[in-house]
Amino acid sequence: MTTTTAGKTTTARATPAAKSPASASRLASSIKFKTFAVAFGIVFPVMYVACEWWNLPLFTFHPATNRVDFWWAAGRSGEGPAMYWYGWTVTSLLVGLVVGGLATLLPESVTRKLPLFLVWLLPVLGFIPLAYSLMPFWTK
Amino acid sequence: MLISVTTFWTILLIIHGLLAIALLGALTHQAMSVLLPVRQAAGPAGFVTRFRAVQGAGYATAICLLWILTFLMGAWIYVKYRIYIRIPIEQAGFWKTQGFFELKEHAASLGLGLLPIYWYMWKNAQNPDYDGARKSVTVLLAFICWFNFLVGHVLNNVRGFGS
Numbered sequence: 167m168t169t170t171t172a173g174k175t176t177t178a179r180a181t182p183a184a185k186s187p188a189s190a191s192r193l194a195s196s197i198k199f200k201t202f203a204v205a206f207g208i209v210f211p212v213m214y215v216a217c218e219w220w221n222l223p224l225f226t227f228h229p230a231t232n233r234v235d236f237w238w239a240a241g242r243s244g245e246g247p248a249m250y251w252y253g254w255t256v257t258s259l260l261v262g263l264v265v266g267g268l269a270t271l272l273p274e275s276v277t278r279k280l281p282l283f284l285v286w287l288l289p290v291l292g293f294i295p296l297a298y299s300l301m302p303f304w305t306k
Numbered sequence: 307m308l309i310s311v312t313t314f315w316t317i318l319l320i321i322h323g324l325l326a327i328a329l330l331g332a333l334t335h336q337a338m339s340v341l342l343p344v345r346q347a348a349g350p351a352g353f354v355t356r357f358r359a360v361q362g363a364g365y366a367t368a369i370c371l372l373w374i375l376t377f378l379m380g381a382w383i384y385v386k387y388r389i390y391i392r393i394p395i396e397q398a399g400f401w402k403t404q405g406f407f408e409l410k411e412h413a414a415s416l417g418l419g420l421l422p423i424y425w426y427m428w429k430n431a432q433n434p435d436y437d438g439a440r441k442s443v444t445v446l447l448a449f450i451c452w453f454n455f456l457v458g459h460v461l462n463n464v465r466g467f468g469s
Binding site for chain 2: 191193194195199200202203204206207210211214218227229230246247249251252254255258259262266282283285286289290292293296297300302303304306
């Protein structure tokens, strides 16, 4: 991809950081990290939507009292609302980290087949059930 | 106490907003560079040409760090938002406004899950195998960032900290 800046032609892909193996970090050139990142990118949105849909927070936070309950807990009478978003996000992160880590143990012939397009398609599709679950807000 | 509680949370909100603006600028430059790449010399470069002629790979690490910092600041002020902002918004009947905030929190989390592969693909931008996915992920992150920024801005207009 060739770019032009003020009449000067450069190659956008071949940036110094991307071109030079010496300046690229070991992480960026690691096939295992790529496997982890793809698996994490696929698992995270699926887990997040599942956590929100079936209400599976790792913990529940009660902001009025700063109390934390493990797993799901209803808001207590007189103690304000309960918050689940922190718990959904942490659950998704942990499952993503574990599955991503396990994926790095698989042979490269298997991990190479992980479809890369899912890392952007799944989050896009995830917005459909997430927006649908907010129907009470849209219809009131 | 040097400052009031309200001032403290307002300062945190402003920091959250400033981080979001930095993230918005970086992601918009990067998204434009992949959506409308400048391909050939055609006379002197104008503002739009220079805007989209950035080298996207150099933004990747900064964007990841900014997303995480903005996310953490947002998660922090969300504690106060839940009680001092959301409840009055619900009492006033601004249900759709609150619905968009709920969507904003989901979008921020989904964006967080994209960061490892986004970073990897930009750090390997010379590999054409990643071009399509890298473009899609970058545009998606930019869209989420704009959406979240605008929703946050409107919410602050509806009821900010200290109002």
